[in-house]
Amino acid sequence: MEGVIGFFQYFWDIREMVAVLTVRHAWMALAGVVLGTLTAVPMGILISRKPKVGVYVIDFAGMLYTIPSLALLGFLLPFLGLGWLPTITALVIYSWLPVLRNTVTGILGVDPAAKEAAKGMGATPYQLLMNVELPLALPVIMAAIRTVAVLTVGITVMGALVGARGLGELIFQGISMMDNRTILAGTIPVSIMALSFDQLLGLLERKLKVVTSSA
Amino acid sequence: MTREISVELQNVSKYYGTEKVVDEVSFSVEKGEIFVLIGPSGCGKTTTLKMINQLIPHTSGNILVNGVDVTKLDAVELRRSIGYVIQYIGLLPHLTIQENIAFVLKLTKKSKKEQNERALELVETVGLQANYLKRYPRELSGGQQQRVGVARALAANPDILLMDEPFGAVDPLTREQLQNELLRLQESIRKTIVFVTHDMQEAFKVGSRIGILRQGKLVCLGTPMEIVRSEDEFVKNFIGQGALFEVLDTIPVLRAIEKDIPIVSEKGKVDLSDEKLKGWENIFVTNDHGQCLGYISLDSLNQDGTFSAGQIEPLPAGCSPEVSVKQAVEEMLWKGKTWLPVISEDEGFKGIVLFSSCADLLAEDRR
Numbered sequence: 001m002e003g004v005i006g007f008f009q010y011f012w013d014i015r016e017m018v019a020v021l022t023v024r025h026a027w028m029a030l031a032g033v034v035l036g037t038l039t040a041v042p043m044g045i046l047i048s049r050k051p052k053v054g055v056y057v058i059d060f061a062g063m064l065y066t067i068p069s070l071a072l073l074g075f076l077l078p079f080l081g082l083g084w085l086p087t088i089t090a091l092v093i094y095s096w097l098p099v100l101r102n103t104v105t106g107i108l109g110v111d112p113a114a115k116e117a118a119k120g121m122g123a124t125p126y127q128l129l130m131n132v133e134l135p136l137a138l139p140v141i142m143a144a145i146r147t148v149a150v151l152t153v154g155i156t157v158m159g160a161l162v163g164a165r166g167l168g169e170l171i172f173q174g175i176s177m178m179d180n181r182t183i184l185a186g187t188i189p190v191s192i193m194a195l196s197f198d199q200l201l202g203l204l205e206r207k208l209k210v211v212t213s214s215a
Numbered sequence: 216m217t218r219e220i221s222v223e224l225q226n227v228s229k230y231y232g233t234e235k236v237v238d239e240v241s242f243s244v245e246k247g248e249i250f251v252l253i254g255p256s257g258c259g260k261t262t263t264l265k266m267i268n269q270l271i272p273h274t275s276g277n278i279l280v281n282g283v284d285v286t287k288l289d290a291v292e293l294r295r296s297i298g299y300v301i302q303y304i305g306l307l308p309h310l311t312i313q314e315n316i317a318f319v320l321k322l323t324k325k326s327k328k329e330q331n332e333r334a335l336e337l338v339e340t341v342g343l344q345a346n347y348l349k350r351y352p353r354e355l356s357g358g359q360q361q362r363v364g365v366a367r368a369l370a371a372n373p374d375i376l377l378m379d380e381p382f383g384a385v386d387p388l389t390r391e392q393l394q395n396e397l398l399r400l401q402e403s404i405r406k407t408i409v410f411v412t413h414d415m416q417e418a419f420k421v422g423s424r425i426g427i428l429r430q431g432k433l434v435c436l437g438t439p440m441e442i443v444r445s446e447d448e449f450v451k452n453f454i455g456q457g458a459l460f461e462v463l464d465t466i467p468v469l470r471a472i473e474k475d476i477p478i479v480s481e482k483g484k485v486d487l488s489d490e491k492l493k494g495w496e497n498i499f500v501t502n503d504h505g506q507c508l509g510y511i512s513l514d515s516l517n518q519d520g521t522f523s524a525g526q527i528e529p530l531p532a533g534c535s536p537e538v539s540v541k542q543a544v545e546e547m548l549w550k551g552k553t554w555l556p557v558i559s560e561d562e563g564f565k566g567i568v569l570f571s572s573c574a575d576l577l578a579e580d581r582r
Contacts, residue, residue, distance in 0.1 A: 117305030122295030
């Protein structure tokens, strides 16, 4: 019991630092998810048009995905220096595979009858994409984005090692000082952030569904 | 009078690589007719249909829609001007019935108001209630979904409809109902319809003319009656033994009705010297409202041609004037009768139909 109270006491004492690091952590993770999605979804749309070529792109993204985050950050360091830039770049790279793959799977999985009917009624390729393919692939794409969001919040922790200053700073500090309180002070906000990202994206998905079905 | 041609194919072929799927097919579809393309799977019927709206581009030959070569038209505009109904319906699951019906109008950027009005109008045209408009496709049965599919194809008020096995995915009962509705709808909308099916019975029922395809070649083309009389071995095998009987399904019973039957008013008496009575055993008794009370055997009449109400025998259950000759014949076989009265919905007596005159119909040509 004393330990718990002690932890809260400690947490309260460093609250300002936790707040600063949380905000920084959040925007880096968010930037990673947003930029990753903005690059991977259009790429996925292109790949779905040429699935044969697309296999190689997905394989490449899969290869990048297997690089350990520490190694990737180390690799980016000489090119991008220290700080948020290599961190966000790594996040974007990690988001590619899931989003790319699900975008392709989602679009290719759209009921061929729905596509044929829309095309037969005179939908242009762009209208087909916006009115049929993307709305119907949305749940699959969103599932990937939600996974990526949770993953990204976790990987952002590693950014602390290249001076990105996120909640990872507290965690690594705690590890080096063998201080569980400091580790927890970094870990708990990370977990809460990951869960809230997931929930917020769930809300966004429902919003999007309403928009696409009434547009 | 020259007939107006809506769709014309001139020596149209389609190759996939070196494989010829459609081979020099030519036919023309007259305005307002239902032209059926039929054949075994892989005969190229769907490919032929899809070349009309250029979902599949043809390799050689000419396709004219309302006299214009389709390759000279913008494919998107062409498709928007032609209604399209497919077997797997293809309603958009994320859109309401209203939005599905108005989809073409959305593509052509018509106002929301116009879209909604048209959807309301069409949902009723195809026999669904307006409260379906706000529902989603998954909440509807297969038959109801295909009605929406038809409504959607009519949204932009096209002159031409392409229907690719439209009733292939629904159960036989619903299919028959949808066929009947299509025919009834066609009475009022008079669209030019190109209809693909693999079901000969369906072809006979809806088609004003039928084209039979085999391995990409059009092997037979004609009215249902001409088709059943074809001497071609493949056609004979394909349409099967029962085909002649199926053709009767395309003829309304009113065409087989006996018009000159002996009739007497319930208050009157029978003129036994009337020429009309010749060859008849019974005389039919009607009242002032055009209803038939029953019939009396001529033998049982009094000497002076009078009769009492007690002598009238009630009519057997009749058929409605909307049924086909085939249905009437089936009814007769079922009930063991050689004739049936035809009675309209408001109980009006239209006459009777004889088994023998149904058989005679097969002997005469339809045209």
